[in-house]
Amino acid sequence: MNFPKKLIAMLALLPAMAFASSGTHPLDRAPERTSMAALQNGAKLFVNHCLNCHSASSMRYNRLRDLGLTEDQIKANLLFSQDKVGGMMTTALRAEDAKAWFGVVPPDLSVIARAKASSGGTGADYLYTYLRTFYKDDTRPTGWNNLVVPNVAMPHVMWEQQGVRTVKMVEEKDPHDETKTVHKFAGFEQVSKGTMTPLEFDEATSDLVAYMEWMAEPAAGTRKKLGVWVIFLMTIFATFAWLLSKSYWKEVK
Template sequence: MKTRGLSLVKKLFATALFAPLLAVASGPELHLDKAPVSSDPAALQNGAKLFVNYCLNCHGASYLRYNRLKEIGLSDQMIKDNLMFTADKIGEPMRIAMQRDEAKAWFGAAPPDLTLIARSRASEFGSGADWLYTYLRSFYRDPGRPTGWNNTVFENVGMPHVLYELQGDQVAKFEEHDDGHGNMTKVVHIEPGKQGKMSKDEYDKATADLVSFLVWMGEPMAGTRKTIGTFVLAFLGVLFVLSYLLKKNYWKDVH
């Protein structure tokens, strides 16, 4: 009895250990396109313009102040004249006027703050930039949804396609595939519909700029941090060589 009891415990332990892995392996694979993230000031400035005009109506960036935008090559006056629509002073955070309880009543859930969205998605999907880039290009018309839109990356998303006028319509074609084990999976193929203000290449470029800004916004000091890291590694390399030469000279009589 004791042996059988230990065997049962081992089986239960193995099931608990590997069940999450099996669940992930059997789930639908999420394909993400590689995001062409750029640190070029022109790309970041265009991304900031898109963010302020299309995202800042519902999504705040309350952990970033407007004056930090000077780090991507903008002057105080340029920020005030072109980007500062939700504040009076340039040192204020990029908040929105909409209250969370009102947003929850209107949309079913309050739109999240986007300051750290690229970093939070990175913790879930490996690359937050790739997820955002694919998501913003994967909306399609769905009359069954309250907003009239759905998304292949985020199924039954509550957010409408705010960049619709730029991209235009996309239409979904559904297919069912057998995975070889008798399980039918739904596959969604997106096809272009009504043309927007931008061509496909132009929209992809605009989306890449927006994603680049979201990535920068999550860690504005990333460029400085990498530069400092490079200098530190170079200094340690030089220090290692000098230390080795000193050691060699100090011990030359012994060896």
């Protein structure tokens, strides 16, 4: 089958288009959170704050047993009334309602941590910075904006925990045109406190991001462990092959 050249060109541009809406704000390094307690807390935060609008349709609730949770714990703490332990993580929000309220349909978050990986950082770095850089902006329909994704359609779902913040901007000369000035981010101003301290909020966000990273590839830990053993065995086989080759050519000489 011959595909039109224009279609091929559009498909080639898809990865770049996915990041077209992102700003130039530098990404912070996401802390390593691999303990079961951190992943369990991240799963709880994900269900309580993300599944209201987003789906994770490639993940079943019962897969959370891999995080050390029992089915009873999943039912008691992580399931909505209409959901089942063996069901997918979906949202009750209808696509048409989301489109009307936010202007876009919230994306599925099943593999968001892998999808947002870029040359500027990992997917975890992207999500960690994004979730921590919301600020109050009354010019936006939702009342919120974001440094990583300017003019973002998503509201700040964890504002009660972080509190309300605004941004401080300073004017500087445009490095490309001295006759113009540009606004540069100079920090946040805390308008009202949240239920968490800044450190507690960063730790909670780290747990949430760690869970989304795990959700994108639950078997990653097993794969890495197997990879170490495969390399070890290949090294042994390569050593025996080298010794055999050395012995063979010695006899030939």
